[in-house]
Amino acid sequence: MKAFVFHGPGQSAWEEVPDPAVKEPTDAVVRVDAVTICGTDLHILKGDVPEVQPGTVLGHEAVGEIVEVGGDVRTVRPGDRVLVSCISSCGRCSYCREGMYGQCLGGGGWILGHLIDGTQAEYVRVPFADLSVHAVPSTVDSKDAVLLADIFPTSYEVGVLNGRVRPGDTVAVVGAGPIGLAAITTARLFAPERIVAVDLAPARLEAARRLGADAVADAREVPEQLIADLTDGLGADVVMEAVGVPETFELCTRMVRPGGRVANIGVHGKPATLHLEDLWIKNVTITTGLVDTHSTPTLLRMAAAGRLPTAQLVTHTFPLDHMAEAYEVFGRAADTGALKVVLGGEQHEVAVRVT
Numbered sequence: 001m002k003a004f005v006f007h008g009p010g011q012s013a014w015e016e017v018p019d020p021a022v023k024e025p026t027d028a029v030v031r032v033d034a035v036t037i038c039g040t041d042l043h044i045l046k047g048d049v050p051e052v053q054p055g056t057v058l059g060h061e062a063v064g065e066i067v068e069v070g071g072d073v074r075t076v077r078p079g080d081r082v083l084v085s086c087i088s089s090c091g092r093c094s095y096c097r098e099g100m101y102g103q104c105l106g107g108g109g110w111i112l113g114h115l116i117d118g119t120q121a122e123y124v125r126v127p128f129a130d131l132s133v134h135a136v137p138s139t140v141d142s143k144d145a146v147l148l149a150d151i152f153p154t155s156y157e158v159g160v161l162n163g164r165v166r167p168g169d170t171v172a173v174v175g176a177g178p179i180g181l182a183a184i185t186t187a188r189l190f191a192p193e194r195i196v197a198v199d200l201a202p203a204r205l206e207a208a209r210r211l212g213a214d215a216v217a218d219a220r221e222v223p224e225q226l227i228a229d230l231t232d233g234l235g236a237d238v239v240m241e242a243v244g245v246p247e248t249f250e251l252c253t254r255m256v257r258p259g260g261r262v263a264n265i266g267v268h269g270k271p272a273t274l275h276l277e278d279l280w281i282k283n284v285t286i287t288t289g290l291v292d293t294h295s296t297p298t299l300l301r302m303a304a305a306g307r308l309p310t311a312q313l314v315t316h317t318f319p320l321d322h323m324a325e326a327y328e329v330f331g332r333a334a335d336t337g338a339l340k341v342v343l344g345g346e347q348h349e350v351a352v353r354v355t
Contacts, residue, residue, distance in 0.1 A: 087104075102292045192237075239263070318343045
């Protein structure tokens with residue numbers, strides 16, 4: 001089969017690799033129909049995630065069809081159309097039993113495209129299939145469903161739920177990339193009074209307006225003043241950091257009101273200063289987190305009901321074998337206007353493997 005392989009910082013290729021096979025009785029092999037590229041994949045290609053070894057197939061989000069299952073798999077079977085979650089769960093360890101699947105101690109967590117071969121391939125082996133894949137409703141297109149593998153549960157759990165968005169809140173989202181836009185759409189489910197999007201790119205601010213932001217602010221123009229003006233000087237009830245750089249985290253802490261919440265979603269590669277000399281007296285709650293994907297079944301039901309505008313985040317589509325081109329477009333988002341790129345999406349007849 002063909003797959004997109006990491007060969008070290010700045011080196012990658014769509015090339016021939018061995019077909020995956022069931023290794024453990026809890027595994028499934030999925031024929032990939034649709035995948036997308038995550039900002040984390042770009043970090044890997046830059047060498048920012050040293051755990052990823054050369055020779056690893058990248059990717060941790062996919063929709064496809066089961067072609068083979070191990071003997072202990074009970075909830076899916078060959079022929080089923082499934083969402084491959086970015087998080088794998090053993091279901092037995094203490095963290096999994098608490099629903100904290102991202103912290104799995106039994107060999108799960110974020111492993112696809114990180115510690116084992118991932119989804120940017122024609123086929124992928126998925127460990128712990130009973131808990132790590134989800135049946136996709138027939139009414140949900142693969143190109144929509146693939147956005148529920150990572151960015152929507154990440155934004156919803158790490159941003160909206162950790163930030164405890166409530167009716168009547170003022171919510172600020174710093175960073176209107178795919179994660180920030182997904183945070184805006186899922187925050188709206190809780191009826192905040194207003195949502196303010198902050199970014200540098202006019203195109204992304206316009207996308208934020210289309211997806212439900214009530215106001216937008218250029219990050220270079222003192223957005224904390226806009227928040228102060230909108231809230232009679234109080235500040236935002238919830239501020240979500242969706243970029244992952246020190247400057248945006250520190251901006252979030254300046255925008256939040258006393259008693260408010262800062263929910264950090266962005267993946268940080270450098271230290272950020274925590275100004276406790278200013279924050280200690282404000283009763284501010286700061287949360288961080290890796291997604292657990294416990295919300296994925298709920299989000300799939302909402303997508304089937306037409307409650308999540310997933311398709312509006314997809315700006316570019318490519319055939320699966322145009323992976324290098326898709327990475328180039330996604331990596332130059334400031335020039336190309338890319339939000340989410342989706343590869344594949346075609347429906348296939350499944351070649352079922354009998355074991």
